[in-house]
Amino acid sequence: MTTVPVPMGRPGPDGRFGDFGGRFVPESLVPACMELEQAFAEAWADPAYRNRLDAILRDYGGRPTPVTECFRLSERLGARVLLKREDLVHAGSHKLNNVIGQALLAERMGKRRMVAETGAGQHGVATATAAALLGLECTVYMGETDIERQALNVFRMELLGAEVRPVRSGSRTLKDAVNEALRDWVATVDSTHYCLGSVMGPHPFPYMVRQLQRVVGDEAREQCRALLGGHDPDVVVACVGGGSNAAGTFAGFSETTARLVGVEAAGGAAVTDGIPGVLHGMCSLLLQDEAGQILEAESISAGLDYPGVGPEHAHLAAIGRAEYDRATDEEVLAAFRLMAETEGILPALEPAHAVAWLVREAGRSVPSGATVLVTLSGRGDKDVAQVRDLLAGGTA
């Protein structure tokens, strides 16, 4: 078994992070994964590709995003709270970092169409945005349950020229949208790139998406050092569904002494509650029954409603470099309101999990006076109607 020499380095040649990862796809897709692996390696080493990616993220995407010090929240929690503001990226979340990189790669490979899965709609909106920017066709698969709770994002994708195809199989959420996107890709792989939205799936996706997202952590580390007199934060926290914003954030801090914490939805905590298995092309930790049938995750956050996790997170947990905890729906709603009232920021429900963890742990495992960086991976506008209904329903 190959191992990763340093935390968050390259995976082994078989796409493994320790015991996790790999490429468990039908033979039909193996050549496409190999082509993508090579295309990404070449592009990543090509200054022309990197310069164009950086320029788009800067001039179009609004990077670098700031790190904001939360004075009122800090006072409330007794910890110094810094936010990495991915909610300020164009289209409203960190997802743009990944999709611009993949859309440029699709163009490089001569593929004029992208398919994507989406849960909360953030990755679908980002993919539709990148497709519009580069003149590519775009089809987004979205579970019917998620279409209902994220109706505005569906309309946004359509305005951006994407076709949104409802998924009626299984739990009708993110897991099933991935299945359907993979089925589309098997049939269309000559002309189509699968723009996967997180650090999951078959090799090279987990590695590629982490590299495309590491801009979050690399920027944040520099910004924190400038703010903290050359020091790193004591704790770095991010939410984890598939785990792309957390992977990008952790990549910037894996060689520091910062405590890295990934926060999962209590109803979809694959690292905490899962056991090793194989789904969607990867070996990772999965919620499953004793026969190996995948269980349905359940969370108010459509973006964290996933019964697995990216394989590198499973590895970071196994070697102890990062720790994973969870937040309940109630804690998340309370954190959402606290962030709004103390800082004037509406976080997406996904990063509200990271905030909720901090609210709970401040004064407990996060000692008084500690400095904590939280990645605010997206803005909460998409969730406002849902939060209104939840609060009216007395859930919180």
Place this chain on the structure above:
Amino acid sequence: MTPRSLEALRARRDAGGKLLVPYLMGGMSEDWVDALQAVVAAGADAVEVGIPFSDPMMDGPVIQEASVRALDRGATPHQIVDDLATAAVGVPVAVMTYYNIVFRAGHRRMARSLSAAGVGGAIVPDLPLEEVGPWAAEADDAGVATVLLVAPSTPPDRVPRVCARSRGFVYAVARMGVTGERPTLGADAVEVVARIRGATDLPVCVGVGVSTPAQAAAVCEVADGVVVGSALVRRLLEGGGPDAAGEFVGNLRSALDGG
């Protein structure tokens, strides 16, 4: 029980017969074992039995629906393998399932339980050449043939390596896409079969999209046999029962033998 070996397929091919391998989903109905016996009586040379998985990524709507029905009925890998042991099917049986079912059971435990139930083969479509090693070693030890797939997208230089690791027969994927009935055969099918022929003496069976007796006969102009899944499973989903299954497989048999 010694598993009934897929080697029988090679002997049948060598004797000039065309191979008919119907697929049906284990546990999809109360009478699924009767349907299995009916297709064997109607002239199947081997049968492929699906073990349902919650997330069948390689399957189209018909097999997905059959998986859902089987799981809703409480079907488990253990129960299906038990049913196969009891059924004592008169032709070789290969199970078809996804890797997580095998991984969760454990390679050795799964290989031995299949072997003990008389199952001679296994098809695990999300376990490609690079990942198949640990399972295939246990399967070989237990006398269970791991059938690998060659797709239209498989590069020519990769075909011999896939064929060398395949056991029993080589599964030629007729078209890019998931399982399901199609009005016409993919043009890729002939090309894929030709590539496999150049690489191995194993029988070559074509599947994915072979839906009618006429298509089956056309494919067997070049291939040694066919796997027919969705067209059969659809008839069972529609309530046709063992009789309809047997009748359809009988028609496939006549088409293959008539040419």
